[in-house]
Amino acid sequence: MKIRQALSILFISLFVLSCSKSDEAEEVVAGVPSAYAAAKLTNDGFTANWTRVYHADKYLVDVSTKADFSTFLPNYNALSVTALTVDISGLTAGVSYYYRVRAVRGALISAFSNVITAEILSTGPEPTTALKDVANFNVGMIVRSSKLTGQTSDIILREFDNITSEYEMKMDKMYPSNGTYDFVAVDKIVKYATDNNLNLHGHALIWHNATPDWVTKFSGTNAEFETMVKGYITTVVTRYKGKIKSWDVVNEAVEDGSNTLRNSIFRQKMGDDYIKKCYQWARDADPACKLFYNDYNFASNAGKRAAIFKIADDLKVNNLIDGLGAQMHISYKSPAASDIQAVVNGTVSRNLLMHFSELDIQANPDNNMTTLTPERAIEQKNKYKEVVKIFNAIPKANQYALTVWGLRDSESWLISFWGHADWPLMYNDDYSAKKAHTGFLEGLK
Numbered sequence: 139m140k141i142r143q144a145l146s147i148l149f150i151s152l153f154v155l156s157c158s159k160s161d162e163a164e165e166v167v168a169g170v171p172s173a174y175a176a177a178k179l180t181n182d183g184f185t186a187n188w189t190r191v192y193h194a195d196k197y198l199v200d201v202s203t204k205a206d207f208s209t210f211l212p213n214y215n216a217l218s219v220t221a222l223t224v225d226i227s228g229l230t231a232g233v234s235y236y237y238r239v240r241a242v243r244g245a246l247i248s249a250f251s252n253v254i255t256a257e258i259l260s261t262g263p264e265p266t267t268a269l270k271d272v273a274n275f276n277v278g279m280i281v282r283s284s285k286l287t288g289q290t291s292d293i294i295l296r297e298f299d300n301i302t303s304e305y306e307m308k309m310d311k312m313y314p315s316n317g318t319y320d321f322v323a324v325d326k327i328v329k330y331a332t333d334n335n336l337n338l339h340g341h342a343l344i345w346h347n348a349t350p351d352w353v354t355k356f357s358g359t360n361a362e363f364e365t366m367v368k369g370y371i372t373t374v375v376t377r378y379k380g381k382i383k384s385w386d387v388v389n390e391a392v393e394d395g396s397n398t399l400r401n402s403i404f405r406q407k408m409g410d411d412y413i414k415k416c417y418q419w420a421r422d423a424d425p426a427c428k429l430f431y432n433d434y435n436f437a438s439n440a441g442k443r444a445a446i447f448k449i450a451d452d453l454k455v456n457n458l459i460d461g462l463g464a465q466m467h468i469s470y471k472s473p474a475a476s477d478i479q480a481v482v483n484g485t486v487s488r489n490l491l492m493h494f495s496e497l498d499i500q501a502n503p504d505n506n507m508t509t510l511t512p513e514r515a516i517e518q519k520n521k522y523k524e525v526v527k528i529f530n531a532i533p534k535a536n537q538y539a540l541t542v543w544g545l546r547d548s549e550s551w552l553i554s555f556w557g558h559a560d561w562p563l564m565y566n567d568d569y570s571a572k573k574a575h576t577g578f579l580e581g582l583k
């Protein structure tokens with residue numbers, strides 16, 4: 139960046155010096171153009187656009203298949219253009235091209251703009267290579283007991299080796315009334331996992347958003363409340379001992395904004411050390427079970443990240459935690475890779491298992507799209523690739539699983555949660571693989 143700034147200053151200085159007195163009043167060239175993301179992507183071309191530079195006579199456009207521009211596309215080595223855009227065609231489907239631009243004013247030429255990558259749409263279907271056949275770690279998918287058949291199951295069994303119950307292993311479903319458990323759905327999921335040799339992750343014993351009304355309105359004393367919670371955790375973990383080999387014991391205990399402990403009914407009735415008590419009861423019920431703490435905005439919010447690591451550190455003192463779950467409900471444009479890496483670094487430095495536990499990648503976070511454009515599909519693909527690359531680089535001993543929170547776009551919780559169109563997952567409604575799936579595969583390379 140410094141070189142570009144120096145060149146821009148030189149360019150402007152030379153330009154000012156070259157101006158006659160009469161030009162003094164004229165604005166100097168405002169510097170280097172900025173290139174926009176490739177537009178109108180097709181399977182044989184794209185449109186390049188860039189910002190206006192005042193008083194520029196024209197622009198010089200370079201296009202290459204090499205990021206270092208060591209070679210140029212024929213006719214695109216400093217192609218002279220007077221407009222702020224140029225359509226580039228005759229390109230090869232599935233190939234990535236690079237473009238950059240300079241401004242020209244008389245004899246003066248600006249520095250190069252930023253370099254844009256344009257990935258020309260591949261023709262035909264995306265590769266259907268099974269994710270688990272390429273991944274060196276467990277690839278996870280969520281399940282519902284009502285959807286363990288048909289094409290959903292076909293894809294799960296072909297592509298995944300880890301499953302998480304989307305909602306049926308939560309307190310509001312397993313413990314609908316005091317003293318009455320309902321394990322029908324869980325038993326079905328456990329059988330499916332056992333029959334198909336799938337690793338089943340338990341999610342989530344304690345979560346303020348999935349607590350049955352009779353618990354949030356508990357009529358007994360705090361001591362009776364604590365006894366009830368201990369009984370619930372002990373009953374569930376014991377029942378599935380050896381079948382559910384990991385649990386999110388507590389989910390989302392950190393309040394957004396304050397980054398302090400959420401004032402859930404569990405905290406109100408059992409005190410701040412409710413978390414430690416719950417993990418101790420789970421540990422006592424099944425010492426071999428891997429105990430996780432799971433939360434969202436783990437990457438995007440540094441303050442929350444610190445609070446989560448504090449919970450982990452407190453639990454580690456008594457060996458009550460084995461892993462951390464970063465939910466990873468993210469978008470195509472955030473959080474930055476460096477923030478995701480910070481989650482991994484803090485987890486690995488504590489020698490804990492890392493679970494990217496609920497990955498989905500919003501393509502329409504700003505609700506300004508009615509269809510998934512090719513350009514946005516590629517940006518989403520590249521974010522899947524980025525996340526998978528980061529997870530793939532985690533030391534094997536610290537990789538638990540990378541779980542995607544849903545199969546087909548239309549099944550995503552995000553649609554109803556945000557109330558607008560989005561395409562956050564890896565499969566179309568016809569069960570065909572999207573570019574997002576290709577991005578996952580590319581991240582594994």
Ligand code: G3I
Binds near residue numbers: 304308348389465551
């Ligand atoms: O499928 C049944 C339907 O048969 C029934 O008629 C209907 C009314 O009772 O319920 C339907 O199940 C609902 C299910 O979503 C499917 O739509 C459950 O009641 C409802 O509780 C469930 O919501 C789940 C939510 O957690 C609360 O448990 C979402 O599926 C699930 O995606 C969401 O996942 C959470 C993670 O566990 C934690 N991180 C945030 C994430 C999103 O909120």
